[in-house]
Amino acid sequence: MNKALGKAFLEYKLLLVMGGIVILMFFFDFTFFNPINLINIISHVSINGILAMGMTLLMISRSFDMSIGSIMVLSGTITVMLVRVIGIPGAILVGVLSGILMGWLNGILVAKFKINSFIATLGTMVIFQGMAFSLTNMKPISSRNPNFQIFATYELFEGVPIVILYFLIAIFIVWFISRFTRLGKNAYDIGGNMDACRMMGINVDYYSIVFFIISGVFASFGGVLLSSKIDAASAVFGENVGLQIIAGIVIGGVSLAGGVGKVMGVVQGIILLGLLENVTMYLGLFGYFQLLFRALILLGVVIFDIVYVNVNSKMLEKTNFRKMKEIG
Amino acid sequence: MNKFYARFRLFYLNNSIIFIFIALSVMSGILSDKFFSVRNWLNILNNFSVTGIVSCGVALVLIAGGIDLSFGSILACCSVFAAFLEPRSLFLAILLPVLLGVLLGLFNGFIVAKIGANPLITTLGTQWLYFALLMIVTSGNLVQGNSDTPFHFIGHGKIFNIPFPIYFFLGIVLFAWFLSRKTLYGKYLFAHGSNKNALFCSGIDSSHIYMMTFAIMGLLVGIGGVVLSSRLIGVRPTEGGRYLMNVLTAVILGGVSLNGGIGSLVNVMIAVVVLGVIDNSMVLLGVPYKDQQIIRGGIFILSIIYNNYLVNQSEIFRRKSVSQES
Amino acid sequence: MGTLVEMKGIYKLFGGLCAINNVDLTIGKGEVIGLVGDNAAGKSTLMKVLSGVYPPTEGDIFVEGQQKIFKSPHDARNVGVVMLFQDLALVQDLDVTDNIFLGKELPKRIFGQDMRFLLDRRTMDERSEKFLRELEINVDSIKEKVKNLSGGQRQSVSIARTIFFNARLVILDEPTSAISVKETQKVLDLILQLKKKGVAVIIVSHRMEDIFNVADRVVVLRRGKKVEDIEKCKTTPELIIKRIIGLNDGAGCNQ
Numbered sequence: 001m002n003k004a005l006g007k008a009f010l011e012y013k014l015l016l017v018m019g020g021i022v023i024l025m026f027f028f029d030f031t032f033f034n035p036i037n038l039i040n041i042i043s044h045v046s047i048n049g050i051l052a053m054g055m056t057l058l059m060i061s062r063s064f065d066m067s068i069g070s071i072m073v074l075s076g077t078i079t080v081m082l083v084r085v086i087g088i089p090g091a092i093l094v095g096v097l098s099g100i101l102m103g104w105l106n107g108i109l110v111a112k113f114k115i116n117s118f119i120a121t122l123g124t125m126v127i128f129q130g131m132a133f134s135l136t137n138m139k140p141i142s143s144r145n146p147n148f149q150i151f152a153t154y155e156l157f158e159g160v161p162i163v164i165l166y167f168l169i170a171i172f173i174v175w176f177i178s179r180f181t182r183l184g185k186n187a188y189d190i191g192g193n194m195d196a197c198r199m200m201g202i203n204v205d206y207y208s209i210v211f212f213i214i215s216g217v218f219a220s221f222g223g224v225l226l227s228s229k230i231d232a233a234s235a236v237f238g239e240n241v242g243l244q245i246i247a248g249i250v251i252g253g254v255s256l257a258g259g260v261g262k263v264m265g266v267v268q269g270i271i272l273l274g275l276l277e278n279v280t281m282y283l284g285l286f287g288y289f290q291l292l293f294r295a296l297i298l299l300g301v302v303i304f305d306i307v308y309v310n311v312n313s314k315m316l317e318k319t320n321f322r323k324m325k326e327i328g
Numbered sequence: 329m330n331k332f333y334a335r336f337r338l339f340y341l342n343n344s345i346i347f348i349f350i351a352l353s354v355m356s357g358i359l360s361d362k363f364f365s366v367r368n369w370l371n372i373l374n375n376f377s378v379t380g381i382v383s384c385g386v387a388l389v390l391i392a393g394g395i396d397l398s399f400g401s402i403l404a405c406c407s408v409f410a411a412f413l414e415p416r417s418l419f420l421a422i423l424l425p426v427l428l429g430v431l432l433g434l435f436n437g438f439i440v441a442k443i444g445a446n447p448l449i450t451t452l453g454t455q456w457l458y459f460a461l462l463m464i465v466t467s468g469n470l471v472q473g474n475s476d477t478p479f480h481f482i483g484h485g486k487i488f489n490i491p492f493p494i495y496f497f498l499g500i501v502l503f504a505w506f507l508s509r510k511t512l513y514g515k516y517l518f519a520h521g522s523n524k525n526a527l528f529c530s531g532i533d534s535s536h537i538y539m540m541t542f543a544i545m546g547l548l549v550g551i552g553g554v555v556l557s558s559r560l561i562g563v564r565p566t567e568g569g570r571y572l573m574n575v576l577t578a579v580i581l582g583g584v585s586l587n588g589g590i591g592s593l594v595n596v597m598i599a600v601v602v603l604g605v606i607d608n609s610m611v612l613l614g615v616p617y618k619d620q621q622i623i624r625g626g627i628f629i630l631s632i633i634y635n636n637y638l639v640n641q642s643e644i645f646r647r648k649s650v651s652q653e654s
Numbered sequence: 655m656g657t658l659v660e661m662k663g664i665y666k667l668f669g670g671l672c673a674i675n676n677v678d679l680t681i682g683k684g685e686v687i688g689l690v691g692d693n694a695a696g697k698s699t700l701m702k703v704l705s706g707v708y709p710p711t712e713g714d715i716f717v718e719g720q721q722k723i724f725k726s727p728h729d730a731r732n733v734g735v736v737m738l739f740q741d742l743a744l745v746q747d748l749d750v751t752d753n754i755f756l757g758k759e760l761p762k763r764i765f766g767q768d769m770r771f772l773l774d775r776r777t778m779d780e781r782s783e784k785f786l787r788e789l790e791i792n793v794d795s796i797k798e799k800v801k802n803l804s805g806g807q808r809q810s811v812s813i814a815r816t817i818f819f820n821a822r823l824v825i826l827d828e829p830t831s832a833i834s835v836k837e838t839q840k841v842l843d844l845i846l847q848l849k850k851k852g853v854a855v856i857i858v859s860h861r862m863e864d865i866f867n868v869a870d871r872v873v874v875l876r877r878g879k880k881v882e883d884i885e886k887c888k889t890t891p892e893l894i895i896k897r898i899i900g901l902n903d904g905a906g907c908n909q
Binding site for chain 2: 705707726727728729731732737739743744745746747748752756757759761770771772773
């Protein structure tokens, strides 16, 4: 009984934190519970959420992609520039497909050239952002085509933008992959023990590249959405996005050591970060309080997990020893 | 003769950055005749002195098997604190920011070494934590200093016609090199990065060594912060962000392994100068500012690939020489 | 031959898993004991408890009749109990001297004062070179990094290290598992040398022949329990293997 309770607590601790925040808001400002605001929170985190979904499998397989912020801005830039040349559908298609190329490059560097994923994607982060700098001449650019914005801001119902639908589709795709496909199972296996997988004949390099490509495509889709939402692209939009997403995924329960993590946990982590942002705005606090809260949540979750595991295993050792003695 | 060749080859394979440095310098020298003037070189060293000081600290953390992303925020905190204290007391403006750096580093070290959290995520958290606190305290405003106090001398003074920050840079490199190569702590530092279980089994408190490494990084970043503050006169809280990429690039180019246990402070220093040379020659050659970043990133990736190739070669080379002997 | 170390009623649980279940073990001075058992029989765990890596859940350890509590390997080392882990004993990126002196560095003397934070590398090099020559261990250079040594050389160096710590009981975890036949003989010779110096040795191994080559006594663990503790001359490898897999072992089979 106690065990089940502990497990449930671990599983839903993020929901508990969110619940706590919501209850606190109840006392401060009742307009917070306006449905428009709640939809706002979700639609606000949608783009980050899509990026996080893309990287979840990659992080489960024990790699990172620091460059997704740069992939996002470069794809956005390409799309915005092409809207004037080849029209909206073509531009969106090319923008999303460019993510395949960038993800593939990351994957090649990590899988074939055996560079640590942190270093490799740090390098490509600089390069992709540099390309965006070059293309935009270091100024924000716009497509000047009013129809382009429809792609991200079209309202399904009154006040429900289509980005939420994209986010839900992204969640579904990654959840489906992680639960029901060989690709997803391999992500967990490779993250758990890469050498064993290699010896079992799993083509680790191939899967690694595929995960990088997935991450790249989701990031570039996010980039296209972002540029469409505000009809603008700039090379500085993506700074720090990679680290933010990694933090969100870690808060969502994916271990940096690989092999562990759930898609729904990541969704919770991302929404929690969005909630924090919204709450700081609602309370009228200085913008950097949001960063402070985010840092505290991140450190809190990381430390809590370690301490919980230590305390729990010590308690288990004691109770089981007592039971064993009683039985004889 | 053969033995001499083998030695040279091993040295070359392990210290590729020196040869990258020479090749780049020769290339830049051919392309621009201003490159090999004393003034230009002093300029390069002076511009990259803060990067160099911080890189030494970060290199130590990487050798110990950790990583730190928060040094940019620590640097910003220390330099803003120095600028704040500077009108009040010269002595305190030097001492307290350095102490602050040690404390912030120690906090990282405590969470990473004593509690056992992952260093990347922990220092990502503390990076935001320190930066957010700094922004909240300063409201994001520029902290103004004076330009004609003795404090100003640290960043702008000259001794024997050589800018003062260069002395700081070289002194810190010497200090960090001595610490890592000649002292008991240095030996344990490498041992911790390579195999901390062996340390633990030899009865050495390895987590203490690890924590101290973060504190020493904080110390060096604090010193870097004081120099930076004195160079700038007025410090913006966002100043630290620029250093993240440069410092990590320098440390990794310098051949410090992300897995820990391998690295040389002298090579890190050369890598810092290499970054300086790249920036400098791009300016001399008139590469447009908007394109510079691609070149920087490209050189970074290519040198990592090249370095990995050399490390592989040196493994093969060693195995050959071992199998020949037995 | 007096008793050196005595372990009484040792239990060790990991979470819910019982790795060591009420084991007693006595080790005499200068005795060589072979500790055998199937995978996950609790051999390594028992040795880690003895060398202070894990605290026992319950049970006492006596060294020369005095009760000791090992909170860390450091405590165990102080009374002369040293464990050499498989591939864990040495730091690959340090050279031979540094490894031999790890944890017992000689400080540099400046103006007659010991500078504890500085290393006296030259004296350490000289002493380790002389020391290795005495033990007839061949390494190309004392300055070679350990990762460039062969498996047998590494094992020899790590055994030599224990003598530097004035060890009275050395625990070897699979000392011969990953090295060639020729080098195995060298390592076994070294173990006999340790015995001659009055150092007790426990060998954890899968290789019956090695154990029967050097051990005085064989101890068998099975599922965390001690099922055999017998002089070497009173048994044979075949009998021991039967004990390991649990044949003729009614009590063990029922559990």
